[in-house]
Amino acid sequence: MGIIELVSKIPLFHGLSREQLDEVVNILIDQTFERGQTIFSEDEEASGFFVVITGQVKIFKVSHEGKEQILHIFGHGESFGEVPVFGGGRFPANAETLAKSRLFFFPRAAFLKLIKKDPSLAMNMLSELSRRLRHFAHLIEELSLKEVPGRLAAYLLYLSERQGGKNELELDITKGQLASLLGTIPETLSRILGKISSQGLIKMQGRKLRILGRKALEDLAESGKLLL
Amino acid sequence: MGIIELVSKIPLFHGLSREQLDEVVNILIDQTFERGQTIFSEDEEASGFFVVITGQVKIFKVSHEGKEQILHIFGHGESFGEVPVFGGGRFPANAETLAKSRLFFFPRAAFLKLIKKDPSLAMNMLSELSRRLRHFAHLIEELSLKEVPGRLAAYLLYLSERQGGKNELELDITKGQLASLLGTIPETLSRILGKISSQGLIKMQGRKLRILGRKALEDLAESGKLLL
DNA sequence: CGGGTACTTGACAATGGTCAAGTGTGGTGG
DNA sequence: CCACCACACTTGACCATTGTCAAGTACCCG
Known part of the structure; x- marks a missing residue:
């Protein structure tokens, strides 16, 4: 071109x-x-x-x-x-x-x-x-007012939307980079992915991921806190 | 006017x-x-x-x-x-x-x-x-990469500079607002002020404050971590 | 097949938030 | 002018979340 x-x-x-x-x-x-x-x-x-x-x-x-x-x-x-x-x-x-x-x-x-x-x-x-500026205001809100599970849930929903609103989605970055984007470290991200998987909110294999409980994910993204 | x-x-x-x-x-x-x-x-x-x-x-x-x-x-x-x-x-x-x-x-x-x-x-x-945008980038850095004592130290040094570089300074907002600015809560701020006071870095009475250990405060602001 | 990187898991420590109670102070009204 | 109230602030006991350190597994690339 x-x-x-x-x-x-x-x-x-x-x-x-x-x-x-x-x-x-x-x-x-x-x-x-x-x-x-x-x-x-x-x-x-x-x-x-x-x-x-x-x-x-x-x-x-x-x-x-x-x-x-x-x-x-x-x-x-x-x-x-x-x-x-x-x-x-x-x-x-x-x-x-x-x-x-x-x-x-x-x-x-x-x-x-x-x-x-x-x-x-x-x-x-x-x-x-x-x-x-809008993006930064949002990032500050996430970092300061939500816990890691909430930030993760918000990110997954954002990704799903960006990829057409489907429940199947694929990370376009490594989990290590995702951790850094969410303001945490790979260990913590790994544990939380495990936790929300075992709660049935998502199913994850490699970089592919399927949202099983969209409603619950939305609640999580909004409240910023993971129960249990 | x-x-x-x-x-x-x-x-x-x-x-x-x-x-x-x-x-x-x-x-x-x-x-x-x-x-x-x-x-x-x-x-x-x-x-x-x-x-x-x-x-x-x-x-x-x-x-x-x-x-x-x-x-x-x-x-x-x-x-x-x-x-x-x-x-x-x-x-x-x-x-x-x-x-x-x-x-x-x-x-x-x-x-x-x-x-x-x-x-x-x-x-x-x-x-x-x-x-x-610069300000937000800085705020994100503070919130995500430093702990509360580091943010506080950085803020005090910034205030001192804004008030003419002297060691005597006066908060222009309540401590509750300051806590919210630093991404924490009044209780935590109060404890940390107490701690760095007892370490001799500052002396604080009401909203007035005197910097006693500028060098140590600078180290703290940079490293983002409070020893002890 | 080998090696490095990405990722996961476990045990542990600590930062910082919650809840509750108490102290101090400035401003208002009696 | 003083008493009282509201609010800012402090302090203590507790605990949840998350980071640290260490080790082990899986996976991709050459």
């Missing part, structure tokens, strides 16, 4: 005219990363931001002792690393590929020029950052 | 021309809230956003069982409730005054018109939302 066509499918650039898309194509840099490569690290000086074309990228924080909290996992069409473009110069978190990935990189200065000229690009960016 | 002068001092509107400021003044609605009043609730339909002129507003989430997590406390010159202006229609959290407050309300449609015409207003908003 041509670059212009790829760019036109990125939500951030929806609604731009053909000429504007050309300008966007002119400033981007096409990059490929292997699985497990660091894209940038927290506090590193930022010279621009990225859009995922193929692959998966995780954005995360790491504690002193090495525990990791994933803030976001981005896939096709999503952008990351914009904050330092508008704020100050440094990345607020780390970025690493979860799979071999193709990324478009947009240099800061050239992109700022574009956005100042084009109100619809600015509006797209505002709505993207708003979506991001 | 005249409204135009108040508006010109709001960071969001820095760099606007006199004519643009006039337009801003034309669309705003001047409102007053008593202490403890609800400004909006989560999931409520939003028709615009707010800027704090005087007073204090907390933005927070509440769990099923009533535990509260404060996302942000806003004071003079700061704006809140912008997310639904750009994203979809509903507020992602609750807002309530901590003191009697004067707020300027900006209706969504009129504000969107302004921002589309004015690139510098759009850029100000982008940098404000970026700052907000």
Whole structure:
């Protein structure tokens, strides 16, 4: 697929005219990363931001002792690393590929020029950052106000919805990464999966999973607490 | 002070021309809230956003069982409730005054018109939302990767810095609100304050507090763990 | 087939939340 | 001006949830 066509499918650039898309194509840099490569690290000086074309990228924080909290996992069409473009110069978190990935990189200065000229690009960016803020508000709520079983249940229901609302679903990340996304560790996740399996809420084999008690899962996601 | 002068001092509107400021003044609605009043609730339909002129507003989430997590406390010159202006229609959290407050309300449609015409207003908003994202990333890190003593130490150091870097400082919120800001409850906060007092890191009386062991506090804030 | 990684399980420790009771204090009204 | 009430805060005893450490199993890739 041509670059212009790829760019036109990125939500951030929806609604731009053909000429504007050309300008966007002119400033981007096409990059490929292997699985497990660091894209940038927290506090590193930022010279621009990225859009995922193929692959998966995780954005995360790491504690002193090495525990990791994933803030976001981005896939096709999503952008990351914009904050330092508008704020100050440094990345607020780390970025690493979860799979071999193709990324478009947009240099800061050239992109700022574009956005100042084009109100619809600015509006797209505002709505993207708003979506991001919503996501963070939700994540904070989960981490602070629910226990791990509640977060897990909410995640499974979200995944099911994203995969078409069916009761059969498949994790798109390892359980270790899922643990980090839920703000816990693999051991705890493993135990809780075992517990809700034995209670008949789900059936799990490998990365595939079937929801058997959707109602009970919903209660769990809402209350945030596991009985028993 | 005249409204135009108040508006010109709001960071969001820095760099606007006199004519643009006039337009801003034309669309705003001047409102007053008593202490403890609800400004909006989560999931409520939003028709615009707010800027704090005087007073204090907390933005927070509440769990099923009533535990509260404060996302942000806003004071003079700061704006809140912008997310639904750009994203979809509903507020992602609750807002309530901590003191009697004067707020300027900006209706969504009129504000969107302004921002589309004015690139510098759009850029100000982008940098404000970026700052907000940074704050959330930091909050998530604190909640997920540090224990309560670490969060408390980090907060005290932040407060000290905000109050001029001195070792004497004064809380601007109740300890109960502070607990909610740190993602814990008053009992736990009270115990930890007691513990670090008896270790000689701080001396606390009422809302006033003196830092006695800055180095030790810094270690604590960084490692996130309290020894002993 | 071998080796590393992902995952699971068990025993244990500890952080922090719950419940309950008590202390202190500021503000209001008698 | 003082008494009382409400509310903020503290303290104690208890316990649930979750993290740590250690070991063992399963599985995928070369």
